[in-house]
Amino acid sequence: MNIGPYALANNLFVAPMAGVTDRPFRQLCKKLGAGYAVSEMVTSRRDLWDTLKTSRRANHEGEAAPIAVQIAGTDAQMMAEAAAYNVDRGAQIIDINMGCPAKKVCNKWAGSALMQDETLALQIIEAVVAACAPRNVPVTLKMRTGWCQSHKNALTIARAAESAGVQMIAVHGRTREQGYKGFAEYDTIAEVKAALRIPVVANGDINSPEKARDVLAYTGADAVMMGRVAQGRPWIFREVAHFLATGTHLAPPLVAEVKRLLLDHLLDHYALYGEFTGVRTARKHIGWYVKTLPGGEAFRARMNLLEDCPAQLAAVGGFFDSLGDQRDRIPAQARTHNDKNQEEAAA
Secondary structure, three states: OEEOOEEOOOOEEEOOOOOOOOHHHHHHHHHOOOOEEEEEEEEOOHHHOOOHHHHHHOOOOOOOOOOEEEEEOOOHHHHHHHHHHHHHOOOOEEEEEEOOOOHHHHOOOOHHHHHHOHHHHHHHHHHHHHHHHHHOOOEEEEEEEEOEOOEOOHHHHHHHHHHHOOOEEEEEEEEOOOOOOOOOOOHHHHHHHHHOOOOEEEEOOOOOHHHHHHHHHHHOOOEEEEOHHHOOOOOHHHHHHHHHHHOOOOOOOEHHHHHHHHHHHHHHHHHHHHHHHHHHHHHHHHHHHHOOOOOHHHHHHHHOOOOOHHHHHHHHHHHHHHOOOOOOEOOOOOOOHHHHHHHHHHO
16 A cells, blocks of 8 residues: 555554654564554654654654654644654654543643544644645544544544545544543444545554454455554564465564564664663563563563663573573464453454
């Protein structure tokens, strides 16, 4: 599929996640089979653009095209300026955040809170498109099914966005009210897809190759977007790609490969964040990798006490060496009771 002039490698997307989908993580997911990845959200507040946090999020050195940046805010003119700011720093696609359910975002009427004010939402969409169109930069939109169960207006906003020039829409199958609780529903996504001509992406609870297949079939969506399932399991994208192409499961990665992937990920992570911040922010990634492995929880407790890069790298390497034969495969991802319920709810 295409977004504007950009042909994507496949229809498996990395969902933008604040504090997770930084440049090293996006690059790793693309290396392991993701066709597209969107950055963490960048604020539209000009006074925060020079902060270290924003400058890191706007750093795309060495990142493979297309470079997609998500912006968040509540003022149409500020959002247009934020789009231009990020295009100047390498963004090739601008994504508007109307999907984040976090209280600290919604309390400022940004993210999914914008779905409560359809007039403002459309003003923002039109302003961002107007800022990007002269530079041939496509604009996309990520949103939820609505603010609450009694007011699902994704279809209304999607139609208006398409008319305003948005070139792709991703829909998370939950309301803002749900947060990440309960189950994603896909009927609304199917309605949006049936009504639009532009590509539509399904997001929410897609946690296995079978689930990706079923959601694509049920909604008719052009692509699926996966987020939390890729935390500690970035190879999920190649697993899904293989399953969709062949109907068979790809073997889990070797212990030696996961060790190498994680160590390379950590080095890239340190290079972006520096030692002090890098060691601390890397802990969550390491924890996700080892969570389901033998001795993983005990190792995580010890690893969280380390405060320098060499010690963290050595500990990670030693942990994977302790698992035994490096030619063994990582245990297949365990299906939790909740995963099973989610699959049944979408059937």
